[in-house]
Amino acid sequence: xxxxxxxTEVTGEARATEFQMLLSDGxxxxxxxxxxxxxxxxxxxxFHRGHEHSGRLEDVVRDLRLRDVAVFAWDARGHGRSGGPRxxxxxxxxxxxxxxxxxRHIAQTHGLSIENMVVLGHSVGAVSLAAWVHDYAPPVxxxxxxxxxxxxxxxxxxxxxxxxxxxxxxxxxxRFISSYVKGRLLTHDETEARxxxxxxxxxxxxxxxxxxxxxxxxxRLIADAGAIRTPTLLLAGGADWVVKLSAERDFFERxxxxxxxxxxxxxxxxxxxxxxxxxxxxxxxxxFIHGVFSREEPPSSVEDETAHTWAEYRRLAKRLPFFSAxxxxxxxxxxxxxxxxxxxGGIRLGWRAGFDSxxxxxxxxxxxxxxxxxxxxxxxxxxxxxxxxVGIRQRxxxxxxxxxxAITRVLDTGQRVRILDVASGRGRYVLxxxxxxxxERIEVVLRDYAHANVEAGRAAAARLGxxxxxxxxxxxxxxxxxxxxxxxxxxxxVSGLFELFPDNQPVRACLEGIGDSIExxxxxxxxxxxxxxxxxxxxxxxxNREGDPWIMRRRTQRELDxxxxxxxxxxxxxxxxxxxxxxxxxxxxx
Numbered sequence: 001x002x003x004x005x006x007x008t009e010v011t012g013e014a015r016a017t018e019f020q021m022l023l024s025d026g027x028x029x030x031x032x033x034x035x036x037x038x039x040x041x042x043x044x045x046x047f048h049r050g051h052e053h054s055g056r057l058e059d060v061v062r063d064l065r066l067r068d069v070a071v072f073a074w075d076a077r078g079h080g081r082s083g084g085p086r087x088x089x090x091x092x093x094x095x096x097x098x099x100x101x102x103x104r105h106i107a108q109t110h111g112l113s114i115e116n117m118v119v120l121g122h123s124v125g126a127v128s129l130a131a132w133v134h135d136y137a138p139p140v141x142x143x144x145x146x147x148x149x150x151x152x153x154x155x156x157x158x159x160x161x162x163x164x165x166x167x168x169x170x171x172x173x174x175r176f177i178s179s180y181v182k183g184r185l186l187t188h189d190e191t192e193a194r195x196x197x198x199x200x201x202x203x204x205x206x207x208x209x210x211x212x213x214x215x216x217x218x219x220r221l222i223a224d225a226g227a228i229r230t231p232t233l234l235l236a237g238g239a240d241w242v243v244k245l246s247a248e249r250d251f252f253e254r255x256x257x258x259x260x261x262x263x264x265x266x267x268x269x270x271x272x273x274x275x276x277x278x279x280x281x282x283x284x285x286x287x288f289i290h291g292v293f294s295r296e297e298p299p300s301s302v303e304d305e306t307a308h309t310w311a312e313y314r315r316l317a318k319r320l321p322f323f324s325a326x327x328x329x330x331x332x333x334x335x336x337x338x339x340x341x342x343x344x345g346g347i348r349l350g351w352r353a354g355f356d357s358x359x360x361x362x363x364x365x366x367x368x369x370x371x372x373x374x375x376x377x378x379x380x381x382x383x384x385x386x387x388x389x390v391g392i393r394q395r396x397x398x399x400x401x402x403x404x405x406a407i408t409r410v411l412d413t414g415q416r417v418r419i420l421d422v423a424s425g426r427g428r429y430v431l432x433x434x435x436x437x438x439x440e441r442i443e444v445v446l447r448d449y450a451h452a453n454v455e456a457g458r459a460a461a462a463r464l465g466x467x468x469x470x471x472x473x474x475x476x477x478x479x480x481x482x483x484x485x486x487x488x489x490x491x492x493x494v495s496g497l498f499e500l501f502p503d504n505q506p507v508r509a510c511l512e513g514i515g516d517s518i519e520x521x522x523x524x525x526x527x528x529x530x531x532x533x534x535x536x537x538x539x540x541x542x543x544n545r546e547g548d549p550w551i552m553r554r555r556t557q558r559e560l561d562x563x564x565x566x567x568x569x570x571x572x573x574x575x576x577x578x579x580x581x582x583x584x585x586x587x588x589x590x
Contacts, residue, residue, distance in 0.1 A: 016032060016033075016034050016058070016061075017032065017033045017034075017035065018030070018031075018032055019031050019032070019033060021102075021105050021109075023077070023098055023101055024101060027077050027082070027083045027084050028082060028083035029074060029075070029077065029082050029083070029098070029102065030054070030074070030075045030080060030081040030082045031054060031072060031073060031074040031075065031102070032054045032055075032057075032072070032073050032074075033070065033071065033072045033073075033110070034061050034070065034071040034072075035070050036066075036067055036068055036069065036070065038068070040068050040069060040070055041112065041113065041116050042068060042069045042070065042116055042117075042118075042293050043069065043070045043071070043072060043106065043110075043112045043116060043117045043118070044064075044066060044069050044070070044071045044072070044117070044118050044119075044120060044289060045071075045072045045073070045102075045103060045106065045117055045118070045119045045120070046060070046061075046071065046072070046073040046119075046120045046121075046122075047073070047074065047076070047099065047119070047120065047121040047122065047125030047126070047128065047129050048073065048074075048075075048076065048079070048122055048125050049122040049123040049124060049125055049271065050123055050124030050125070050149065050179075050206060051079070051087070051179060051181075051202050051203045051204065051206070052079065052080070052202060052203075053075040053076075053079050053080025053081065053082075053201050053202070054073035054074055054075050054080060055075075055080065055199075055201060056196075056199070057073045059274075060273050061073075063278075063282050064282055064285060064286060064289075065286065066286070066289065069289070069293075070110070070112065072106055072110075074102055076089075076095065076098065076125070077089055077094075077095075077098060078203065078207075079201075079203050080201050080203075081201070085174065085207075086203045086205065087176060087203040087204075087205045087206045087207055087210070088174060088176070088207040088210065089207065089209075089210050090209075091209065091210075091213055092128065092131075092209075092210055092213025092214055092216070092217050093131070093213070093217070093576060093577075093579065093580065095128040095131075095210075096128050096131040096132040096135060096136070096576065097575075097576065099128060099129060099132040100132055100136050100138070100573070100574070103117070103119075103132075103138060103140075104573065114138055114139055114140060115139050115140070115141065115297075116141060116293075117140045117141060118140065118141050118142045118143075118144065118289055118292060118293070119133075119140050119142075119143050119144070120143075120144040120145075120146065120285075121143075121144070121145055121146065121148070122146040122147065122271075122273065123146070123147055123148065123149045123242070123243070123270065124149045124214060126145040126146060126147070126148035126149065127148055127149050127150060127214055127217060127218055127221070128217075129143065129145070130143065130145060130148065130221050130228070131217050131220075131221060131580070133228055133230050134221060134224065134227060134228050134530075134531075134557075134580070135530065135531075135557060135574075135576045135580050135583065136557060136574045136576065136583075137556065137557035137558040137560075137561050137574075140230060141231070141292045141293065141297075142230060142231040142232065142233070142259075142288070142289075142292040143228075143230045143231070143232045143233075144232070144233045144234075144235070144285065144288065144289075145232065145233070145234045145235070146235050146272060146273060147235065147236055147237055147240060147242075147243060147248075147270050147271075147272060148218075148234070148243070148248060148251070149214060149218070149242070149243045150218040150221065150222060150243065150244070150247040150248055150250075150251055151215075151218065151243060151244040151246070151247035152211070152214065152215070152242065152243055152244075153241065153242060153243065153244060155180070160212070160215065163177070163208050163211065163212055164212060166208060167208050167209060167212060174207060174209075175207065175208040175209075176205040176206065176207050176208065177205065177206060177208060177211065178204055178205050179204055179205065179206060181241075181242060181270075182196075182197060183195070183196035183197040185241045185242065185269060185270070186242070186269055186270050186271035186274070187269055187270075187271045187274045187275050187276070188267075188268075188269060188275060188276045189274060189275060189276045192271070192274040192275075196271075196274075216579070217580070218247070220531060220533070220579070220580060221251065222247065222250050222251045222254065223254075224531055225251050225252075225254035225255045225256065226254055226255070226256040226308035227256060227308055227309070227530065227531075227556040227558075228255055228256055228257060229256050229257050229258065229304070229305065229558060230257055231257055231259035231260065231292055232252075232255055232257050232259070232260045232261075233260075233261050233262075233263075233284070233285075233288045234248060234251075234252050234260070234261070234262040234263075235262075235263055235264075235265070235272060235281065235284060235285075236248045236262070236263070236264045236265070236272075237264070237265055237268040237269050237270055237272050237275075238264045238265060238266035238267060238268065239266070239267055239268060239269055240268075240269060240270045241269060241270060242269075242270040243270065245264065248262075249262070256308050261288070263284055265280065265281065268281075302504060302559055302562045302563055302566065305555075305556055305558050305559035305562060306504070306555075306559060308556070309553050309554045309555065309556065309559075310502075310553065312535070312553070312554065313502055313551065313552075313553040316535065316536060316539040316540075316551050316552075317539075317551050320540070327540075330536075330537065330540035330541055333537065333541050334540075334541045337351075337541065338351065340379075341379065343371050343372045343373060343375060343376030343379055344369075344370075344371045344376055344377075344379040344380035344383050345363075345369070345370030345371045345376070345380050346360070346363055346364070346369075346370070346380050346383045346384060347379070347380070347383055348371075349363055350542065350543075351543070353545065354543060354544045354545030354546065354547070354550075355538075355542045355543065355544065355550055356500060356544045356545055356550055357450075357544075357545040358424075358425030358426055358448065358450060358452075358453045358456075359426075359452070359453075361392065361425055361426075361496065362425060362426045362428055362456070364384065364389045364392050364393065365392070365393065365396055365428050365429070367384055367393060369381040369383075369384055386534075387533065387534070387579065387581070388532065388534060388581060391577060391579065391581040391582050392582065394577030394582065395495075395527060395577055395582040395584060396428075396429050397577070398575035398576075398577050398582075398584040399429045399493075399495060399525065399527070399584050400429055400432070400433045401575065401584075402525050402573075402575060402584055402585075402586045403419075403429070403430065403433045403491070403493065403525060404433055404436075404437075405586065406491045406523040406525060406586060407419075407433075407434075407437060407442065407491065409523065410490050410491065410523070411439070411441065415490065416441045416442070416443065417439075417441060417442040417443065417490065417491060418443045418445075418487060418488070418489040418490050418491070418519075419434070419442065419443065419444045419445065419489060419491045419492075419493070420444075420445045420447070420485065420489035420491070420492045420493070420517075421444075421445070421446050421447065421492075421493040421494075421495070422447055422474075422476040422492065422493070422494050422497070422510065422513075422514065423447065423448055423449065423476045423494060423495070423496070423497045424446040424447060424448050424453070424457060424493070424495075425448060425453050425496070426453050426456040426457050426460060427444075427446040427448075427453075427456075427457040427460060427461075427471070428460065429495075430444060430446065430493065431444070431446075431457070431460050431461055431464055431466060431469070432464070434466060434469075435464045435465070435466060440468070442468065443468040443469075443470075444461075444466070444468060444469045444470070445469075445470045445471075445472070445485070445489065446461075446469065446470070446471045446472075447471075447472055447473070447474040447476065448471075448473065448474075449473065449474070449475055449476070450473075451473055454471045454472060454473050455471075457469075457471040458471045476494070476497060476510050476513075477506040477509050477510050478509070478513070479509055479510075479512050479513035479516070480513075481513065482513035482514065482516060482517035483517070485517050488517055488518060488519045488522075489517065489518055489519065489522065490518065490519040490521075490522040490523065491522060491523045491524075491525070492514050492517075492518050492522065492523070492524050492525070493524075493525045493526075494510065494514065494524070494525070494526045494527070495525070495526070495527045495584075496527055497510070497527075498510075498526070498527075498528070498555065498560070499527075499528065499529040499552055499553075499554070499555065500544070500552075502551075502552075502553035504563065507563055508563065508566070508567075511563060511564065511566070511567035512567060514567065515567040515568045515569070515589070518589050519589070520589055521588065521589055522588070522589045523572075523586060523587065523588055523589070524564065524569050524586070524587045524588075524589070525584065525585070525586055525587075526560065526564060526584075526585055526587070527582065527583065527584050527585075528555055528557055528560045528582070528583040528584075528585070529552070529554055529555070529581060529582055529583075530554055530555065530556050530557045530560075530580070530581075530583060531554065531580045531581055532552070532554060532581055533579075533581070535552060535554065538550050538551075538552065539551040539552070557574065557583055557585075560583075560585070561585070564585075564587050568589060568590050569587035569588060569589055569590065570587060570588055570590050571585055571586070571587045572585075572586045572587060572588055573585070573586050574586075
């Protein structure tokens, strides 16, 4: 939905137009756009600072003087004239999802290509923007981070620990804290400081969950900045009272982009876009933006994206020194899980079948604690509530959402739906989704390498009363195994498979078979694991379905999308869940 509110003239050069759109959860989003007089294919999308709104960017757009670039700026949910409780979002990850929806809306509604967009984020907006670039891997031209709030200065001792305790004891209530930031801490310009203090649309509070989510997301981004290869400009204030310059430097030094630049304006406070003598700031922005639009983008290969995660994989595959504290720590965890831990039903299953097996995955989906004695069930509940397993269940929900969308798209064309899951495990998410449609026009083929999973899939289909379900044993990495599919499927799912194999050769073989067997215009649903906070513990402690150490090579979303594009698919959208650990993407056969 789009609604044009009004159009006004700004400096006689660009039209300032106000719009409204609806986010997928029904929240009404307000945004402004400044269009040049002549049609353009270039766009700059700006994400404001925490507490603020797009109206504070009118002068920024004017001073940038980008006469051949369309500029867009939103009021984030809970800010300015957008809907939602003031200063609140369901999670910090929700802001990255909103960013993805907003960018796709601009592309579709205003006829602009994401490949011709530069994105700019300020402070909290810069962190949510960087999270979007990391997690969703959009093909934007470049990213600009202005004083990113990677580490907010909290001047009260133990403030963060206190906020976590407050969230724990009032989990069902929304808690807010008031910002200590006044205009005089943002800029030396007294007029701009007074303008900030007197602005009635400034949201003076921020939700506790958003503030803690900001910290956790920033921690993840600093640790995994090497995965970001988008050309980046980072601008910082050397006298910033609000965020720590050291965190900005750490992020920049680890950034994986081959094109990156950082400049620190020594005497400036946090809001460098409204500082005294800000001409140098705008010159820096203008030169960078014009530069990335004028530069021809060199073609990139999948291999360009792999160096960061291959280095991590080789480190995890290397044995730790015998007497190292880390080795002793992981050895202690393994000993506990091998002995007392087996009172937990889930841990016992993991040791027997492999923690990455279809059986373990189905157990996590069921989310019913079992075990010996009361302590065994208690341990199993702790096991099932582990961050990674919570993320797995969120991945299942996202799988079902995108599968429902793909099914609906096919049904809307009047065709029968023919679904193939190439490595389904026990097929729980597919069968439950199909059962919810109760439509005879849906056919399903579930394939798996393990005979036990094939039999379990048949039993589950019978239990749900699904008749057009075929369960068969097949190797997803054998391209010729797809030749027997007749008629061709128009929805293919590959879930939880690629992250089990470090090399791209079997992944390419699987995608080759999928690309050859799917109908033209059909849909591919694929999952990824671009980040995992416990990847070293898993490698040092747990075992896979072969009984070997479970050492994973993460694939960034950029790498996954590039592999899928190689096979002839164009990504439609990505859903991210589980604190950025797991992604589910929908692509269409070109």
